[in-house]
Amino acid sequence: MPLGDGEMDRYVICAHCNRRITSREDLVTALMLFSLVPYHAGCYARALRGCQTAVLGNEPVNGLGFTIGAGVSVLLSVWVFFSVGPMFALLFWIPVTLRLYSYYTIESRLD
Numbered sequence: 717m718p719l720g721d722g723e724m725d726r727y728v729i730c731a732h733c734n735r736r737i738t739s740r741e742d743l744v745t746a747l748m749l750f751s752l753v754p755y756h757a758g759c760y761a762r763a764l765r766g767c768q769t770a771v772l773g774n775e776p777v778n779g780l781g782f783t784i785g786a787g788v789s790v791l792l793s794v795w796v797f798f799s800v801g802p803m804f805a806l807l808f809w810i811p812v813t814l815r816l817y818s819y820y821t822i823e824s825r826l827d
């Protein structure tokens with residue numbers, strides 16, 4: 717069955733090898749400068765060791781460490797909200813926003 721344009725848009729393409737990522741287990745989302753990019757798990761490791769390392773975040777956004785960090789950050793935001801001010805508290809929501817953005821724009825496209 718031929719795929720429509722909409723179907724192609726749902727494909728997750730690895731930023732390192734330009735091939736399709738088919739499973740969530742094989743997916744790593746990472747920050748590259750100011751954008752979120754998908755990688756195969758193996759390609760991410762190679763990209764980190766290669767020349768992209770200067771601009772590539774070394775903590776996968778869909779990894780356990782980042783998810784825990786995002787949770788801690790939300791707790792900190794409550795403390796900062798009351799002790800420093802609401803504007804500063806907003807900064808602590810950036811990791812959570814990134815984590816959710818990764819989930820809804822990339823991870824949810826895979827089984």
Ligand SMILES: [Zn+2]
Binds near residue numbers: 730732733756759
């Ligand atoms: Zn790849």
